[in-house]
Amino acid sequence: MSRADPRLTRVIEASHGTGGKMTHDLVEQIFLPAFRNPRLEPLLDGSVLELAGLRLCLTTDSYVVQPLRFPGGSIGDLAVNGTVNDLLMCGATPVALTAAFILSEGLELGLLRDVVEDMARAARRAGVEIVTGDTKVAGAGDREGLFITTAGLGVVPAGIAWSPGRIRPGDLILLSGSVGDHGASVMASRFGIALDTEIPSDTCALRDAVLAVRDLPGVRCLRDPTRGGLATTLAELSAQSGLTLTAEERWIPVREDVRGLCEVLGLDPLYVANEGRLVAVVAPEDADEALRRLRAVPETREAVLIGGVTQDRPGHANLRTLLGAVRPLDLLPVEQLPRIC
Numbered sequence: 001m002s003r004a005d006p007r008l009t010r011v012i013e014a015s016h017g018t019g020g021k022m023t024h025d026l027v028e029q030i031f032l033p034a035f036r037n038p039r040l041e042p043l044l045d046g047s048v049l050e051l052a053g054l055r056l057c058l059t060t061d062s063y064v065v066q067p068l069r070f071p072g073g074s075i076g077d078l079a080v081n082g083t084v085n086d087l088l089m090c091g092a093t094p095v096a097l098t099a100a101f102i103l104s105e106g107l108e109l110g111l112l113r114d115v116v117e118d119m120a121r122a123a124r125r126a127g128v129e130i131v132t133g134d135t136k137v138a139g140a141g142d143r144e145g146l147f148i149t150t151a152g153l154g155v156v157p158a159g160i161a162w163s164p165g166r167i168r169p170g171d172l173i174l175l176s177g178s179v180g181d182h183g184a185s186v187m188a189s190r191f192g193i194a195l196d197t198e199i200p201s202d203t204c205a206l207r208d209a210v211l212a213v214r215d216l217p218g219v220r221c222l223r224d225p226t227r228g229g230l231a232t233t234l235a236e237l238s239a240q241s242g243l244t245l246t247a248e249e250r251w252i253p254v255r256e257d258v259r260g261l262c263e264v265l266g267l268d269p270l271y272v273a274n275e276g277r278l279v280a281v282v283a284p285e286d287a288d289e290a291l292r293r294l295r296a297v298p299e300t301r302e303a304v305l306i307g308g309v310t311q312d313r314p315g316h317a318n319l320r321t322l323l324g325a326v327r328p329l330d331l332l333p334v335e336q337l338p339r340i341c
Contacts, residue, residue, distance in 0.1 A: 014339075020228050020271075020332035042163065042240075045086040045223070048156050055156040057092035059083060062149040066339045068115060070189040072200030073182075075148060076118030078275055078341055081205045082226065083152040084126045088210040089222045089278070091162050092154025094126060100134040104145020115146065126205035128152075157214070164240035166220040171309040172287040173245060174280040176209060176300035177202065178253040179230045183272035183340050184261050193264075199257055202276035209278065209300040212293040218286025223279045226341055231270040231329045233279050234317040238329075245281075246318040247307035247329075270319070271332055273340045281309065 016022045027043065039047040046059030061083050068075045079099065087094045099119065103112065123130055138145065181202040188199055206224070213219055221241075225233040230252070238245045254269045262269045276299060282290045287305065294303035312318075317329040 020232060021330075022333065023227070024331060044163065045089040046092065046152070046154075048090060048092075048161075055158070057087050057090045057154040057156050058151065059086040059090070059154075060149070060151040061086060062147065063341060064147050064339050065186060065341050066144065067186070067189050068111065068144050068146055070185050070201055071198045072185055073203040073275070074115055074118045075146065076115040077122045077201075077203045079148040079150050080119050080122035080126060080128075080130075081203050082224075082275060082341065083150040084128060084205045084207065085224045085276075085278075087152045087154035088206055089162075089224055090154070090156065091160035091210075091214060091222075092156045093211070094128045094152060094154045094207065096129050096131045096153050097123065098132050098151040099130050100149040101136070102147040102149075103135065103137050105137060105140040107145050111144065112146065122205065126207055160214065162219060162221050164221050164237050167237065167241040167243055167245075167281050167309055168220070168283070169243060169309055169311050170284055171220055171281050172284055172305055173234075173247060173307040173309070174282060174287065174290060174294070175230070175252065175304055175306045176206070176278045176280075176294055177276075177302040178255050178258070179225070179274055179277065180254060180258045180262065180269035180272035182275040183229070183267075183337060184255075184258040184269075186273075186340055187265065187267075187337060188261060193261065195257060195261070197257055199255070199261070202274055204276035204299050206276065206278055206299060209294055209297045212297055213280065213290045216282070216286045216290055216293075218283030219290065220281045220283065222281075225274050225277055225279055227273055228332065229269070229271040229273055230277075230279065231268070231317070231319070232331060235329050235331050237279075237281065238317040239315050241309075242315050244310045244313045244316060244318060245307065246310060246312070246320060246326075249319055249321050251304060251306045253302060253304060267337070270329070272337075275341060 046057045185199045185201040294300040319327045
């Protein structure tokens with residue numbers, strides 16, 4: 001969709017919320033012009049504010065996933081883990097969260113209680129507290145009408161300023177584990193697809209993994225490849241850095257059951273959402289040590305090298321396929337699957 005596509009001025013579509021081209025157009029044409037300021041313009045996972053001698057990181061997110069519960073997690077897990085991870089991707093130590101709930105009439109109290117208890121457990125595991133919140137009830141809807149909005153506050157140590165602008169040619173790209181697990185788990189649950197083995201979501205807080213590598217001077221930038229998956233994250237980092245991030249398909253781990261489900265549904269697992277993975281761009285001299293440290297943490301024990309940074313195609317990402325061809329990784333113009341997080 002071009003920047004001047006008139007559909008954006010008429011009606012919101014599901015694709016506007018899936019992290020691809022239409023989401024970026026929505027942000028750039030509606031939100032950024034209205035709210036533009038130096039802290040917002042980088043469009044990172046959070047914003048770092050300097051107040052009273054402290055470097056504070058602030059982030060916010062909303063969750064609309066359907067179904068509300070799926071193998072390995074729920075909307076409650078996602079709300080905590082996703083917000084904590086956004087803080088971590090900025091180098092912050094998470095401190096506290098807020099949570100606001102929009103409930104539809106007809107929502108079962110037992111289901112709400114289960115989701116809230118999931119949130120409480122996830123917060124304890126991540127070492128944060130939910131310190132304030134709000135609740136609103138909307139008109140009658142379906143029995144699973146539940147949406148959660150969170151905000152997170154963290155403290156950024158001196159000397160940490162991760163961003164795509166720090167990426168340099170020759171840097172290496174690390175990935176903390178297999179891709180597409182979360183999206184596949186939600187898809188199988190939503191569509192009632194019977195599988196030989198259950199695919200659990202990868203949702204988790206990446207606190208231990210990030211803290212393990214935070215003191216390495218060669219860490220340039222971290223991202224969690226959520227909506228739009230790994231491919232979208234690489235495309236965004238390439239555009240923001242003005243460099244070329246190239247991944248090797250043969251090095252990217254994809255579970256066979258995830259790959260099989262994606263093939264059946266006609267989806268590319270590289271564009272399927274993750275909720276417990278990180279992408280790290282690291283200077284070559286620190287890449288081996290970063291991998292060693294990530295592999296020592298249970299949540300990132302499958303961390304691998306997947307590619308590197310060049311200037312071959314400035315501002316664009318590539319995938320070198322199993323056949324040796326080079327395939328551009330662009331933002332998808334339309335949705336693969338809505339309401340995935």
